[in-house]
């Protein structure tokens with residue numbers, strides 16, 4: 001194996017030869033120029049273990065950082081520099097087809113080089129950090145299910161390209177039982193050219209991304225595991241800032257900033273401009289949210305580009321000590337396919353003594369899909385799988401008072417039997433993990449600023465005509481669109497006909513709120529104050545107290561706010577609970 005036993009110096013001097021060797025026979029792939037001319041400046045180890053928030057890497061303004069890429073050449077060609085790709089009218093049909101198949105425009109992706117250059121989205125400061133020389137090695141784990149070819153392969157290329165070779169122990173690809181032809185023999189052949197540096201494993205059945213990631217960690221032999229989605233592009237010196245945090249403290253889960261790659265034109269652009277600091281939080285239905293970093297956290301840091309604490313993260317891209325991952329029991333194996341695993345791991349880490357940090361100098365692009373192209377295999381569940389996952393996390397990691405907030409937000413799943421969580425509860429006990437209250441008060445305190453505890457539900461379910469068969473329906477509209485709600489025949493399945501009226505008068509649908517707008521009702525973003533103007537009277541009138549009007553169904557299927565008339569049948573409503581299990 002040409003990789004093993006070679007020193008860094010050898011690699012540097014043989015860099016071009018190495019790259020050509022790796023890609024021979026694949027003329028469609030441009031030979032890779034590794035940007036990381038890792039010519040290391042000898043440094044004394046700058047890790048200070050004495051206090052958690054002391055300097056652990058040193059910024060030397062004016063002197064380029066020791067791992068900073070020295071020869072990042074900007075190529076010319078489609079998509080270079082992160083520029084968008086134009087799809088012609090003739091290509092539109094095929095592009096739309098690929099959109100349905102993969103969740104993004106593969107016609108555009110296929111035009112872009114595997115090693116395209118992308119803009120440096122980091123803060124300027126990042127170029128001057130000096131990191132410890134002694135760093136753990138990384139196994140980069142990419143799990144995938146029926147992913148497109150060029151996006152998957154570009155991910156592998158960018159990892160190889162943008163990581164210092166001596167720190168990239170291996171790339172571990174795990175195929176979660178894909179059925180696409182291009183992920184079979186063609187992928188086996190593709191992987192061979194890396195002489196063992198890229199390993200490919202395949203599941204014999206569909207396990208979902210969560211279990212597949214744990215398997216990937218199991219196959220890995222590096223010190224640190226780094227998870228990436230199968231449609232990413234790593235930016236300049238993305239890896240070292242993550243490894244440096246874990247070298248400093250092995251109980252840190254280190255998260256790169258995720259830049260956006262457009263699902264249609266593959267434009268690479270930062271979600272957050274250099275210097276903007278955000279962190280991961282959640283609302284009480286456990287939809288993932290990001291929030292500007294609170295001053296209290298900012299005050300702990302001298303430099304804007306320093307890593308900082310975050311309650312949670314989006315889930316896809318992060319690095320952690322491999323052994324620590326397994327000491328924590330890996331991901332809860334009871335979590336199915338997709339969703340909630342980011343909360344499970346974050347809560348577990350915070351409550352049991354570790355920490356989650358976002359690292360501004362590490363940037364990785366991710367293609368946010370237009371829509372999810374795959375189903376959840378043949379997993380049977382009477383409630384949506386993501387909700388079943390959230391329930392497990394809630395039942396294990398939240399205290400009773402906080403569980404209540406979740407069930408207020410998702411009342412239809414209250415009482416649904418969760419699968420066995422004995423092991424998880426035992427772990428929490430034997431590891432003396434702290435309470436959720438501790439977590440909320442000390443770490444995730446901004447959750448409450450953005451999403452105060454929801455008042456109890458006064459009623460929830462479908463809003464049905466008392467003497468009719470029509471129900472309020474959002475028709476899947478989103479907040480801010482301004483479109484009116486209608487009444488449609490009640491289908492008793494919840495979904496767009498599921499509402500919650502709380503004791504403070506707020507009417508909600510999912511994470512959003514219902515407000516009067518003109519003479520109709522529309523979906524709005526909820527104000528931080530969880531109260532509102534709605535009142536369901538005993539006689540069935542649904543009052544909007546601020547305007548003194550009442551909700552009325554018209555014969556044409558419209559829902560209008562009209563002067564209240566207690567004798568009108570069309571103004572009488574009842575709210576009926578809906579359960580699918």
Ligand code: UD2
Nearest residue numbers: 143144145176208209229230314315316317338339340366
């Ligand atoms: C986000 C995360 C994703 C994961 C998910 C919640 C980011 C950028 N992405 O959704 O990593 O945390 O939330 O669980 O933070 N896959 C499988 N088997 C499956 C389904 C998916 O291997 O059954 C692969 C898939 O090919 C991809 C990865 O898992 O490489 C994540 O899936 P996704 O990209 O569809 O998820 P995403 O980005 O919408």
Ligand code: MN
Nearest residue numbers: 229230316367
């Ligand atoms: Mn993804």
